[in-house]
Amino acid sequence: RKEVEQDPGPFNVPEGATVAFNCTYSNSASQSFFWYRQDCRKEPKLLMSVYSSGNEDGRFTAQLNRASQYISLLIRDSKLSDSATYLCVVNKGRDDKIIFGKGTRLHILP
Amino acid sequence: DVKVTQSSRYLVKRTGEKVFLECVQDMDHENMFWYRQDPGLGLRLIYFSYDVKMKEKGDIPEGYSVSREKKERFSLILESASTNQTSMYLCASSLSALGETQYFGPGTRLLVL
Numbered sequence: 088r089k090e091v092e093q094d095p096g097p098f099n100v101p102e103g104a105t106v107a108f109n110c111t112y113s114n115s116a117s118q119s120f121f122w123y124r125q126d127c128r129k130e131p132k133l134l135m136s137v138y139s140s141g142n143e144d145g146r147f148t149a150q151l152n153r154a155s156q157y158i159s160l161l162i163r164d165s166k167l168s169d170s171a172t173y174l175c176v177v178n179k180g181r182d183d184k185i186i187f188g189k190g191t192r193l194h195i196l197p
Numbered sequence: 198d199v200k201v202t203q204s205s206r207y208l209v210k211r212t213g214e215k216v217f218l219e220c221v222q223d224m225d226h227e228n229m230f231w232y233r234q235d236p237g238l239g240l241r242l243i244y245f246s247y248d249v250k251m252k253e254k255g256d257i258p259e260g261y262s263v264s265r266e267k268k269e270r271f272s273l274i275l276e277s278a279s280t281n282q283t284s285m286y287l288c289a290s291s292l293s294a295l296g297e298t299q300y301f302g303p304g305t306r307l308l309v310l
Contacts, residue, residue, distance in 0.1 A: 119296040130287055130301035131240070174240075178296035184230075185296055189239035 088113040090186055093175050097192040104165055108191045110175030111157045119178040119185060120151055122160050124171045131174055131187070134160075162193075170195045200224070201302035203288055209308045216275040218305050220288030228291045229271035230299060231255075231263060233284040240287065246271055247295065278309045 093110045100106045112120075120137035135142065137149040137158050148161040158177075162169055175188035204219035220229065230245040232255075242255030244263040252263050260282060264272045271290075275282055285306050289299040 121298060130304050132301070133298050136298070183295060184228075184242075184245065185299065186242075187240040189237070 090114065090179065091175055091177050091188040093173075093188040093191045095189060095191060097194050099194045099196055100165055101196050102165060102167060105161065105163050106165055106193065107159060107161045108173055108175075108193075109157050109159045110177075110188055110191075111155075112175075112177040113156070114177075114180050115153075115156060116180040117177045119176075120149075120158050121176040121185070122147075122149055122158075123174040123176055123187070125174060125190065126171050134173070165195050167195050167197060169193060201288060201290055201300050203286075203302040203305050205305050206303060207306050207308075209310065210275075210278050211310050212279060214275075214278050214309075216278050216307065216309075218273040218275075218286055218288075218307070220271045220273070220290075220302055221269050222271075222290040222300070223269065224290070224292070224300075225268065226290035226300075227268075227293050228295060228297075229265065230289040230291075231261075231271065231273045232287045232289065233257070233282075234287055234304075235284050243273065245295075278307075280309050283307060283309045 122134040123131040124134045125131040141150045146163045150159045172190040174190045178185045201222045231243045232240045246265040262274045288302040291297045291299045
């Protein structure tokens with residue numbers, strides 16, 4: 088099993104729809120979980136951290152499922168500006184550095 | 198706001214040249230990282246540093262070296278550039294623990310001819 092695995096997409100979604108991505112990780116000792124966003128030809132930027140209890144930031148909701156070792160990102164009422172690549176980020180193990188998934192490409196269609 | 202800057206946005210070099218990529222962060226972060234990003238391969242860690250003068254190999258250190266003489270500055274060196282080192286190079290920093298959020302610079306697109 089790969090350390091961090093994501094569906095590469097692309098997900099082509101009409102504006103206003105809801106879209107969800109999952110990401111699986113292999114190390115049960117992982118403690119830190121994030122979603123990053125990367126626009127075309129730009130650097131990755133933190134979208135949100137993922138907490139055990141789940142967290143929400145406006146239209147974005149992140150969830151952690153430790154039993155099945157995956158995290159998810161839900162985007163509601165999608166906007167054209169949400170078009171980007173979304174990177175799943177997990178630390179390798181307790182007190183270890185983070186590793187990046189290869190990303191899921193999202194295209195929001197007008 | 199954390200600011201991470203990289204010395205060049207675009208760079209063109211010839212095979213065999215020595216190449217220096219500079220990265221500076223202004224938030225007193227302990228950890229600094231160098232990645233390369235290629236289509237289909239994602240972000241791959243080259244080297245990282247958790248303190249001044251300390252360095253650790255990442256997943257793909259071959260053909261690269263690094264230097265961290267000051268806390269705010271982390272340099273990536275290509276001793277003898279090769280065409281397979283054509284890539285986007287991204288520098289990042291994080292505050293203290295290795296598992297914390299990383300903040301990225303804008304990247305350097307390097308073309309080796």
